[in-house]
Amino acid sequence: MPVTMKDIARDLGIGVITVSKVLRNKDDVSEKTRQRVLTRVKEVNYTPNFAARSLVTGRTYLVGLVVPDLLHTFFAQIANSLSEALLRKGYGLVISTAGEDPELEMHTLDRFLARRFDALIIASGATNSTTFARLREAGTPFVLIDRRFPDIEANYVGVDDEVVGAFATKHLIEIGCSRIAHLRGPETSPGRGRLNGYLNAMAEHKMKSFPGYVSAPKMADVHSRESGEEQMKKLLDLRQRPNGVFAYNDSMAIGAIHAILDAGLRVPEDVAVIGCGNFHYDNELRVPLSSIDQNTEQIGQCAARLALSLLESKSRPRPKTVIIETQLVIRASTDRKRQ
Amino acid sequence: MPVTMKDIARDLGIGVITVSKVLRNKDDVSEKTRQRVLTRVKEVNYTPNFAARSLVTGRTYLVGLVVPDLLHTFFAQIANSLSEALLRKGYGLVISTAGEDPELEMHTLDRFLARRFDALIIASGATNSTTFARLREAGTPFVLIDRRFPDIEANYVGVDDEVVGAFATKHLIEIGCSRIAHLRGPETSPGRGRLNGYLNAMAEHKMKSFPGYVSAPKMADVHSRESGEEQMKKLLDLRQRPNGVFAYNDSMAIGAIHAILDAGLRVPEDVAVIGCGNFHYDNELRVPLSSIDQNTEQIGQCAARLALSLLESKSRPRPKTVIIETQLVIRASTDRKRQ
């Protein structure tokens, strides 16, 4: 049986409350008593019982993270930096993957709510915002990352996906691509945002658009490489084959490059390709991949900081939106002189 | 305030215990009462309070995972499959990264112990087994993955690293490499095991070994690519340059290939390279990388199953060792005809 505060109090001939106070750094305890308690705590290797504490304070010192998939480098990085930041402050991070399945996600969130985690951090695959009404009702503070929902006011940390899309597209325009296609992502805010950024940039630069140049929405799951390959094949079959492609993410871009090379064409000479995410292995690929860096680590850190601030403040502050800056990283897949 | 069992009992005019029994599927409750309770539970959207339950049962329904780094594909995959398997059984997975820092790891484990997680799953960067004495003392069941410690008897799930090393080395021998070097990993069981496998295979096939062909131990952190590159450079400077290299993991192999190509040599014609881990992007690399597949997902699933069995059994069963099969995956980096 583990040591309890009662044991320590008995050993020292003082009250349990005094022990509790010392442990929580309350200052209405004499220095002498404090030292005695601290010494004894060390001696018997006492550790507080979180369950008991939770029961009375209502706090679990646990934060839940829901992401589609940890195999996706982006989310692994997020989880990594989140857990580090939270652990430092004494919070544990409970992870859970929900694929891109809104129903599974809802189910997971329900469980997290039932367990009364102190805060939730969510990269949601939900298609509407009913999920979040539930969260709000439960009163558990939450931070959305990566994906957002225009119709609800919520804490959000992520990049500006329209900027991402425009950024990538403009880069293709600048290197002289005249026919630019977009392999689009899922029906989520990044998917739509990057698409809009692409469309805006195309319009702004009076670029001609061709039928079929925007692929159908696709889930951004682990199979996005295959999907990128498949969709690129279709693009290559068009009469007016594109000479520049902006892919929703690096996985799809990799698939696209695969298809292009398989067709006997060159990257970037025949078709330039840019992705998004700046995976850590982008530079080691068959054709090193140009990409938009999302500063993933910073997203994680900001989300952690935001979540912690929500935990600490007793009032419910107004939802905050934090936009992280992005960077264009040019590699071989778009490295060509103006044609 | 959330609904409690007491509320439900009062509403229905029955005892709290009866409610509790229904909720835990005890069968000494009449079907009628059971239905009434269940209905009411739905109506008021009752969820049990885990903290209260924990306090009395001593179980947290939480499993802790300690890995060096989630950026490493291998560990991300492990975390992914673990969380899925555990969540299905109602357990949460709390993650934590400890780099390859034994002290930080110990600290993390202490915190996990203090929180009384029901079980721990650990890919340890520890250099000795004192850590585990602590775990044993605390009585928390734990499962080691990937790294093991010969001097303690503990639950373990992972591959046989000597087989991995021998497998990879033999493959290089078979394709006709006459001078085979090893970029070795850290001072952990996989690092040592793969090295031994390499040495054994070399001896068995009477292969000549050259001075400097086994690099110095290196941490297997996220920077292993750089380290692979650096160490490969040294090998290329030797008078007797190797024509085959077995790298501790795929990251190092990628770095090695980088160095080889930079030196104006060809892979696999001049130097064949094989790694270990079979990262999901191995096929998309500059030179698609031959590798040993560790069946990572299976490792995660087995570890989860093993952890769950420990949780469920009240007695402390004898430690179990589960060895997962590996597969050789041949790609371009070793694809050459016998010379």
Next chain:
DNA sequence: TTGAAAGCGTTACCAG
């Protein structure tokens, strides 16, 4: 500065 009493919501033990 100290501490006794009163819970927090649940489950275990036993009696009805």
Next chain:
DNA sequence: CTGGTAACGCTTTCAA
């Protein structure tokens, strides 16, 4: 089949 009583280990409130 049902339920009262007593924990579980801690914090909060309030009085000494």
